Amino acid sequence: MNYLKTLPIAQIRLFLILLYNAIWLFSCGEYKVDEGNESQPEEKNSRLQLDFNSVDNAKINFPLSLFAFNTENECVMQHTHTATDDLFTSELPKGQYTIVGISGMENNGVSLPLQTTPESFIRLSGNVCSSPLQISRLQIGLNQATFATMTFSYVVSALRFTMSGIPSDASKVEMKLSPVSSGISFSGNPRNDKQEAAITFHKDGHIWTCKEQYIIPSESSTTHLSINIERPGGNEAYGYTYQAALKAGYPYHFTGRYGQPIALDGTFQAEGWHQVTNVEFGFDQIKPDGKDDNEGNGGNNGSGSSGEGGGSDGNEGEDNNDSNMPIYKVSAMPEVGTLWKECLVCSLTPSSGTESTALLLAPQQFYVYASDTEEQLSYFSHNGMSGWRIFSTEEAKAFRDRYFGITKTEALNKLLLDAEVPSLIKYEGTDRYLCNNGKSTFSMTSNMVSNAGDSRKYYLRPVKEVKLKLSK
Incomplete structure (x- = not known):
């Protein structure tokens, strides 16, 4: 300090400036350690979180069996998720995955394949199970923390x-x-x-x-x-x-x-x-x-009751005679299974060399209670033709037999669709048509004629007999 007192003031200022710069440079050098921390290797895994719902709020049966397949179709994760309210959380290496969830597998004693791949099969014991199976599949790219929802639907x-x-x-x-x-x-x-x-x-x-x-x-x-x-x-x-x-x-x-x-x-x-x-x-x-x-x-000939029953196959109460049957002149007689005036020709019965009686199926149908058929028919007409009625039992059986089963019914519907006929023939398991004056019903996929019930609706497809005469 005594030495500094003997120096000129200008030299003392220069000495302090050099000392300050040295301290500043030394301090900057310390941040190189932090730069080294930023260059550490990236994390190899990413977090996956899954939530679960179902189509139309169907009940999901827990536990869930979860599987993850990578792009090489290898199963890289298999987990049983038991918590009904908790998210599923796991970590997987970054990459592309197919996540498969199965509901009901644990409850049914389902057997897993020896090698689990996307195309391998789980098997049901006895080919049947006591609770429903649901499956959900989800494809994800896992490059960062990911949240996804799996939606389950029935496969049974x-x-x-x-x-x-x-x-x-x-x-x-x-x-x-x-x-x-x-x-x-x-x-x-x-x-x-x-x-x-x-x-x-x-x-x-x-x-x-x-x-x-x-x-x-x-x-x-x-x-x-x-x-x-x-x-x-x-x-x-x-x-x-x-x-x-x-x-x-x-x-x-x-x-x-x-x-x-x-x-x-x-x-x-x-x-x-x-x-x-x-x-x-x-x-x-x-x-x-x-x-x-x-x-x-x-x-x-069962007694019948509310609901369909009894299966009456007779023609009791039917009256197919029509003294006022209209006569139509045609240049050529139509064939059974073709359309005439948008009506399907169900049958053709010759009465002479130039005249036949045709049973026509109306292009429209109605969904009614059996008790309302008479009123519905009283309002119906097509192409100026009125006086339509319901199939007799025998007519219904003949029509059903000709177009029995899905393949034949769909072929008939294609004919109707191509001709822009408004109503196609229904053939699902619950779809039934009225016959026998509304007392009975028949289906295109069942060979039974059953009694009509009072508590449900049926399809009414009107029919009518006409005389067709070849014009000279």
């Missing part, structure tokens, strides 16, 4: 069976249903290996029924039921063919009465399912070898 058909009138000495009732799929892939494709599912019934009062069962449908144009009844005198076997394939997401209620065709009303509907399809069948109409082209015997 729901089945309920009700049988009444089974003889009281029956000790066991079993059914085999085919074709069904034994499993489904993680990609959501049914196996389509045309297996059969065995269903055992239990007795509840006078009714034989079973708990709701679920199957994975198999591609087919028909569904076959094989029913076995054990009685002291020996087993009885019956078969029934439903002329349609079962569909995933649809509930089906099969009802039948031993010795007398009947349809029983029943509610079988829950959130997330399509509208229930009711299918009725009668034991006496079915041959033991599984063919069902008989209509039934005299035992079909």
Whole structure:
């Protein structure tokens, strides 16, 4: 300090400036350590969070089985998620993934494949399960923390069976249903290996029924039921063919009465399912070898009740004679199965070389209660033609037999559609048409004629007989 006192003031100022700069440069050098921290390697994993919902608020059965597949189709994650209200959280290496969720797998004893890939199949024990399976698939690019929602939908058909009138000495009732799929892939494709599912019934009062069962449908144009009844005198076997394939997401209620065709009303509907399809069948109409082209015997004259029942096949009360039948001149006689004046020619009965009686099917149809048919027909006319009526029983059976089954009915609908006919023929399981003066009903996918009920609506397709005469 004594030395500084002897220096000129200018030199002291210079010394202090140099010292300040040295301290500033030293301080700047300290930040190189922080720069080194910023160049550390990036995180290799990203967080994935999943929430869960379902189509149309269907109930999701927990626990959920979750799988993650990478772009090499390798299963890189398998997890059972049990919490119903919590999000699923996991970390996966960054990349592209397909996430598959399955609801109901744990509850049904489903078997996993030896090697889990998107195209491998899970299998149902006995090709049937007691609670519904739902699947959701989600493709994500996981490059950062990601939140996604998985939406589940049904991949099974729901089945309920009700049988009444089974003889009281029956000790066991079993059914085999085919074709069904034994499993489904993680990609959501049914196996389509045309297996059969065995269903055992239990007795509840006078009714034989079973708990709701679920199957994975198999591609087919028909569904076959094989029913076995054990009685002291020996087993009885019956078969029934439903002329349609079962569909995933649809509930089906099969009802039948031993010795007398009947349809029983029943509610079988829950959130997330399509509208229930009711299918009725009668034991006496079915041959033991599984063919069902008989209509039934005299035992079909049941008393009937509210709802469809009794299966009356007679023509009681029908009057098809029309003394005022109109005569139309034509240059050429139309063929059965073609259109004339937008009407389908259902039958053609020659009365002479130049004249025939034609049964015409109207281009319009109505959805009515059986009790309202007469009033509806009184207002109806087409192309100046009035006096329309309902199918007789025999006419209904002939029309149904000609266009029986989905393939033939769709071919008829194509003919109507091409001609811009406004109303197509309905053929879903619950769709039935009135006949026999509104006392009976028939379907394009069932070979039964059943009594009409008072509590539901049916389709009314008017018919009319006319005389066609070749013009000279």
